[in-house]
Amino acid sequence: MTKETLLTGKPWRGILTFMLPVFLGLLLQQFYNTADTIIVGNFSGEAxxxxxxxxxxxxxxxLALASGFSTGACVLIARLYGAGRTEQMRRQASSALIVMVGMGIAATAVGVLISRFALRYILDTPESLLDMADTYFKIYALGLVFQFGYNIVSAILRGVGDSKATLYFLLIASVLNVVLDVLFVYNFRMGVAGAAIATDIAQIGSCAAAFLYMMKKYPVFRWKWRAFTFELPLATLTLQRGFPMALQQLIVSVGFVFLQRAVNSYGEAMTASFTVAQKVETYMTLPASALMTTQSTYTAQNLGAGRPDRVITGAKHTVAISETISICILAAAYLFAEHIVALFRLGPEATGYCTAHIRCAAVCLISFASYFPLLGLFQGANNALYATFVATGALAVRVLSTYMLQEIPAIGYHMIWWNMLFGWGVGCLLTWVHFFRGKWRSAAVIQTGAGLA
Known part of the structure; x- marks a missing residue:
């Protein structure tokens, strides 16, 4: 990917070229997460x-913290790259790296410490699952520092237009994770502990590959020891730009605490069903998510280059691409839902729940795909707080509708999945109203003491 691809030529072509590696990278990331689910479900049981x-x-x-703050850094790097301010971009990347690795070390410590308390008292995990869940997450948390490291390097590379790199790193992680899952869970019968260890090793592999690739391919990021600097104003700027994105994703995670509690209240079959359905739902939303990431970088680079006219055109092209893909996914997911669920070998009750959940998500996807990519435009235009507002509103509606409407006997547990219709509908409305009102344009001019314009 070159600078000219996003900054010149037909927007839809540059967007598609950038988006495809991002999408395939997300697909691989989700694949190795799903490998845990399939292998654990087949060889260790439904519990x-x-x-x-x-x-x-x-x-x-x-992941919300790692991805959110990294996305903020990506927008800063993309804006500086579009403006041709190489030296400031180099210093910004150096400070962002140090901040994110430090946050990763803290996240590892916090994750290990809060695991059992959070699972028992916040998520209300059934007692029969608590020990296994605690074992899994404690081991998983040990790899968080590498997750943060991988995310910030990938964000820097996306900022300079290299979306293909993440595909290579995640391919390494996916292969490692699947091979080690089979080895630890099936051959060594290590259960959930084996699945967590496999994920950690995969995270280490992708993080190491990302650092080596960046240092070798981009001389501007090939820091010598003294050139690898930490500048407080630039580090603060990374946190300021990343905070709205991290908050947005963190709100989604916190909101899912309440959804997970509602799910857990219906027993193990519903919990197992929800686990699988969430995996499949994530696959269905990946194209829109990849287009959001693409639109954020595209917007930041073009604004940095002084081409706001291309931003509007690019947004229209992005939504058209998103809707076309979502219609294809809708047809495939609705028709093959039962075959998809069969891969996970759920019990009869959980299978029924999961099939209905997936078909509902397929129908609601049309609404999600129409607005989610535009959140990337708001992020790239320094209007990320509105994207956070949209995410908060959509999730609040999902949670409230679940708890209020599940009390109606005719609806009951069906709201575990039909809440998407209400939440994504509200998100769609809020996003398009803001887009057409155009107030996000005034936020596109960044004024900071660090000199980023």
């Missing part, structure tokens, strides 16, 4: 599968 699923909210929360 072990439910235990891994019970940790999903916690893993999402830490």
């Amino acid at each position: 072990a599968l439910a235990a891994v699923g019970a940790c999903s909210v916690l893993t999402m929360a830490f």
Whole structure:
């Protein structure tokens, strides 16, 4: 990917070129997460599968911090790259790296310390699953520092237009994770502990590959020891720009605490079903998520280059691409839902729940795909707080509708999945109203003491 691809030529072509490696990278990332679910479900049983699923909210929360703050750094790097300010970009990347690695070390310590308390008192994990869930998450948390390291390097590379790199790193992680899952869970019968160890080793592999690739391919990021500097104003800027994105994703994670509690109240079958359905739902939303990441970088680079006219055109092209893909996914997911669920070998009750959940998500996907990529535009235009507002509103509606409407006998547990219709509908409305009102344009001019314009 070159600078000219996002800054010149037809927007849809540059967006698709950048988006495809991002999408494939996310697909591989999700694949190795799903490998845990399939292998644990097949070789350790439904209870072990439910235990891994019970940790999903916690893993999402830490990923939100790693991904959110890294996305903020990506926007800063992209803006400087578009403006051709190489030296400041180099210093910004150096400070962002140090901040994120430090946060990763802290996250590892916190994750190990809060694991059992959070699972028992916050997520209300069933007692029968608590020990397995605690074992899984404590081991998983040991790899968080490498997750933070990988995310910040990938963000820097995306900022300079290299979206293909993450695909290579995640390919390494995916292969490692699947091979080690089979080895530890099936051959060594290590259960959930084996699945967590496999994930940690995969994280280490992708993080090491990312650092080596960046240092070798980009001389501007090939720091010598004295050139690898930490500048407080630039580090603060990374945190300021990343905070709205991290908050957005963290709110989603916290909101899922309440959804997970509602799920757990229906027993192990519903918990196992929700675990699988969430995995499949994530696959269905990956194209829109990849387009959001693409739109954020595209917007930041073009604004940095002084081309706001291309931002509007790019947004329209992005939404059109997103909706076209989502219609194809809707048809495939609705038709093959039962075959997809069969891969996880759930019991009859959980299978029924999961099939209905997946079909509902497929229908609601049209709404999600129409607005989610535009959140990337707001992020790239320094209007990330509104994206956070949208995410908060959408999730609040999902949680409230679940707890209020599940009390109606005719609806009951069906709200575990139909809450998407209400939440994503509100997100769609809030996003498009803001886009057409155009107030996000005024936030596109960044004024900071660090000199980023």
